[in-house]
Amino acid sequence: xxxxxxxxxxxxxxxxxxxxxxxxxxxxxxxxxxxxxxxxxxxxxxxxxxxxxxxxxxxxxxxxxxxxxxxxxxxxxxxxxxxxxxxxxxxxxxxxxxxxxxxxxxxxxxxxxxxxxxxxxxxxxxxxxxxxxxxxxxxxxxxxxxxxxxxxxxxxxxxxxxxxxxxxxxxxxxxxxxxxxxxxxxxxxxxxxxxxxxxxxxxxxxxxxxxxxxxxxxxxxxxxxxxxxxxxxxxxxxxxxxxxxxxxxxxxxxxxxxxxxxxxxxxxxxxxxxxxxxxxxxxxxxxxxxxxxxxxxxxxxxx
Numbered sequence: 001x002x003x004x005x006x007x008x009x010x011x012x013x014x015x016x017x018x019x020x021x022x023x024x025x026x027x028x029x030x031x032x033x034x035x036x037x038x039x040x041x042x043x044x045x046x047x048x049x050x051x052x053x054x055x056x057x058x059x060x061x062x063x064x065x066x067x068x069x070x071x072x073x074x075x076x077x078x079x080x081x082x083x084x085x086x087x088x089x090x091x092x093x094x095x096x097x098x099x100x101x102x103x104x105x106x107x108x109x110x111x112x113x114x115x116x117x118x119x120x121x122x123x124x125x126x127x128x129x130x131x132x133x134x135x136x137x138x139x140x141x142x143x144x145x146x147x148x149x150x151x152x153x154x155x156x157x158x159x160x161x162x163x164x165x166x167x168x169x170x171x172x173x174x175x176x177x178x179x180x181x182x183x184x185x186x187x188x189x190x191x192x193x194x195x196x197x198x199x200x201x202x203x204x205x206x207x208x209x210x211x212x213x214x215x216x217x218x219x220x221x222x223x224x225x226x227x228x229x230x231x232x233x234x235x236x237x238x239x240x241x242x243x244x245x246x247x248x249x250x251x252x253x254x255x256x257x258x259x260x261x262x263x264x265x266x267x268x269x270x271x272x273x274x275x276x277x278x279x280x281x282x283x284x285x286x287x288x289x290x291x292x293x294x295x296x297x298x299x300x301x302x303x
Contacts, residue, residue, distance in 0.1 A: 017209065018241050020238055027065025045103070103128040125173070156177045201248075230296070234299050
């Protein structure tokens with residue numbers, strides 16, 4: 001499949017997790033993908049994780065696209081401006097912007113109320129989760145709107161429907177993930193006159209590198225983790241939400257989604273793609289109907 005072979009994409013925050021899965025699937029569809037993040041070979045971020053933007057770019061190229069790694073701290077305006085100037089200079093266009101910058105796993109203090117949460121950590125979480133997206137869009141959108149059909153994807157955790165009715169365990173995390181959904185809505189309003197779309201997108205229970213490490217498993221034996229957490233059976237690979245982004249980017253009628261908050265599982269049903277194992281996990285419906293309802297883990301009818 002090479003239906004995006006003439007497209008240029010920027011996956012901001014593509015070092016690992018959903019960002020990596022998205023970058024690879026855009027590459028599999030033939031796109032040129034700029035992969036940004038803070039971690040490069042020999043220069044780790046505060047995460048101190050082994051994944052690098054170079055590895056993601058190599059995976060993009062191996063999948064059939066062109067992967068271009070660029071080290072960027074998306075809180076640094078001049079770095080983001082230089083990145084967009086480079087894309088403009090080298091390609092003269094930007095067709096897909098994915099704002100997947102996050103970096104808050106080490107900062108969130110779960111099950112602590114606002115007044116007990118470390119304030120500096122909470123405020124930095126918000127800067128990493130929200131300000132980075134705003135800064136990146138501020139500099140990238142003038143290039144994206146040069147042609148109709150451009151797409152902005154705001155990556156978050158949870159749909160608007162779910163987050164409106166459920167507290168997301170930490171004040172700062174709750175605020176960050178709901179705010180990003182609103183970023184997608186607001187950009188959709190401003191982009192409409194230019195024939196460009198913006199969507200807020202959430203994966204389900206993501207089998208990211210960090211999540212696999214948390215459960216002490218690998219992708220090839222991930223089901224072993226269900227002995228510890230049975231509901232992990234609904235989990236999905238980062239490639240699944242990557243295929244959701246690729247489907248949106250290839251849809252000539254993508255404007256029908258603009259301003260909406262959607263999940264990868266919903267888009268899988270609409271577009272017909274599957275996860276790498278051929279299943280179609282519907283994590284958010286499962287979460288409401290099974291996990292939150294206190295029922296025993298059973299993915300029958302949900303993947």
